[in-house]
Amino acid sequence: MFKKYISFIRGVSVNKLGLTGVVLTTSAFVTFIILELTRVLGFITNAYVGLVNYMLFPALFVIGLIMIPIAWRKRKRETGKSTEQLLQEQFEKRETEGSFLGSRIFRTIAIFTLINILFLSVLSSRMLHFMDEPHFCGTACHTVMNPEWVTYQASPHARVKCVECHVGEGVDALVNAKLNGLWQIISLTFNLYEQPIPTPVYQLRPARETCEKCHWPDKFYGQRIKRIVDYEYDSLSTPRYTTLSLKIDVGEADVRRGIHWHIAEENEIRYASLEDEREEMIWVDVRQPDGSFKRYKNTELVSEHESEFEDFRILDCVDCHNRATHIYEQPEKALNERIRKGLIDRSVPFIKKAALGAILPIYNDTASAREQIANHVRGFYQREYPGIFRQKFAEIDSTIAVLQSIYARNIHPYMNIRWNSYPGHIGHRGTGGCFRCHNPNMIDEEGESIPDDCTMCHSIAAYGGNTPYQYLEPVDTSSQDYIIHQYLKNEFLESAAEAKNNQEQ
């Protein structure tokens, strides 16, 4: 068989071009098989190997194959001989005996073609499969995608493939994505893309087709407790608790109230935003099934330019959950989170203060960031608290490592991604969030504004308190806080009772 193959390829290598084609095809095939075997068997895990294997070798293989008939034709034209003459010239007599279709050479060509077709179809299916892997999306365009890749891996959707949200199902989705990819390769090659990549991503698949596959809209969430711990910048990094009971779904299943009222089937919310950026609203309206609607306009926008927009939008999941996956942290929140998890040791005096000072500046590059963060924290203690520096050396060092990882996750100098480059819209701390629409400047025709009452969306069990449920504790009438305490306690209990009644009904 091998001998036969050798004689065959010798036969088709009619000139240098043909030889190159044969060598290319053969070596690409062999290397692909070897690499794929090592990958499948787990000897190599580097994603780049997969990329090379699925992109480069198949391409070389096909190019080689195309070169062979081109070389043949060229030879034919140069020598002026017929195919038959050439065949006889190139191959042994027994190979070309009989009619052309019945000859051995024809059978050989047919078998090889069949193998090639089989190989290519397996290959392309594996290639598509490979390109569906998050590894491919995250690492193929390394510099551009790295920030999203890093934040994706640290997100609650880390096990959901990129393509499930960004491409969707069906041939048209695939073609669309591949055409987009083609443009992205061009803009990457010629440096035509913006840094940071502007958001929102308009080509994202509709939430109906993506989010709602897992988070089906009929699911009734009820009230959910959210606990937030903020640590102060004092020597103890004292914890301050904020505990909210989020009224995600209240009311009855068929007449929804609460935060997910926005996505109830009977309500359609449309909005137009300044420059279509979904940050500053021009108007918001809510439509009922009978076609009636009420529109709120932003009274803060006065100039004509400000009321221009390309397209209105029908509100869906991602208008609020805009960073459900690629979550960039705010520096203070990142620190709170690490302290809460015990990754940063609160027994080191002023650790949060020192930590924030270290991660806030934007350093030139990743290497100097690592160095400067370490210098900042060590310098702070050496200068201000040399005693602590000696005593808590190990804790300070481990904090530095945590800070470096926070920085590496959130700050990406090459892509100009800094703190708050990509604000999240869930909630309203530090960014627009709910308050983009729920603010006193959004006014309807009767002069009513969209409500922004705190307890409309959440009961408050603690707000910057010393304990996580400060307002559920007994009311102390002699305390300065008793009025707010009494009010929030009553509100919490009433809301909880209402929710319970609804569930029992």
Add this chain to the structure above:
Amino acid sequence: MKKIFILSALLCLLVFGAGQAVDPEVAGKCMTCHKEKSPGLYKQWYTSAHGIHKVVCLDCHGAKQGEPDAYMHEGALIATLVTPKDCGKCHKKEMEEVDNSYHATAGLILESNDAYLAHVAAGHPIAILGCESCHGAKMEIDKDEYNKLSKECWPNSGIGRLNPDGSKGSCNACHTRHGFSKAQARQPEACSKCHLGPDHPQKEVYEESKHGNTYYTNVDKMNLESDRWVVGEDYYVAPTCATCHMSATTNQPLTHDVGMRISWTLRPPISIKKDNWQTKRKNMKDVCKSCHGSTFADGHYYQFDASVRLYNDKFVRPAEKILAMVHEKDLTEYPANFANEIEWVYWELWHHEGRRARHGASMMGPDYTWWHGMYEVAKHFYFKMLPEARKVEDAEINAYIDSLIANDPMHSWLTSETGELQERIRSGEMQKIYENYFQGE
């Protein structure tokens, strides 16, 4: 002393009385949202004496049906403006004192030359921000605004603000909202929001004086947060504006009527003694004597009175007379006031330079008394006012000026020899010209 304690006790009762009247359900809601949406405001209030004594949002901002600036906000009828009447529900004595004070009349400036000048020479926006910020605006109701207040007058915290409820002033002109800190109101910076600049540099004079000097050196020893703040007892290192003009001494109570210790009017072109000036001077000398001997206080007034009389007679009376003649004879080029150079010269002579001289003298600021003050008055009287007057070429006016220079011993130096004048200074003859100004109180 007793009075102070009784008053404090009464105030506390009033405070608690007010606290009870508010529906805690609504009050709790105010706090919940504002803690989040205006956290600075909330914290200022929370750490203030009001916060500690449970005086809540609605105690001050709660409004009654029918009040012109009342509006519904998140289920509560409230008013943005907190007027002295509102504060007076608890702080009655203070409200009454302020209402009787000169401060409360600051908003009635529309008829003054100052307001006229701002409106003609600058324009309405400047009158709002430049004049009314300190003096107080007339609060106009605008039903289309969310808080029912016209944007042309809100925000405004002027000390003489004309409020829709008829009251005058705004306590937070000095007691900055929402902390209403005693310590803050006791410091000179509380007054210097308005009392500074070329026309009334009280802040700068104070800074130049020994009083300001020791204050800034010892500000940490001023006991500014103390509930009781009696000079000589609770603090002693330096006086602030409040010490001399308002605060308690061992003999007199705190007053919110800033004029109770002022004997001269140093504001108008010609200074005069105020009504009851003897009592007022006695009050001020009482403050002086907390830290100085009586000869010191008497001596100060001896020197200060002479300076004011000198300014009155030597410069401003002749200048006023000259300008009056120009106006009577209709000799100005343009009819409107301030359309002619001489009107600006006269204006600055008394309104800027003359006040600087008098304020400098009253508060022991040497540089303001002379170089920023009387030096400028003299220079502009001789070399701006008189030449401008001569320009109209009126025989009577020229004769008046000539006679002033020839016959008034205070001005006749202009036509004398330098050497001769120096000799007269050395011999004390020159000083004798001003002897009369030291006569009497």
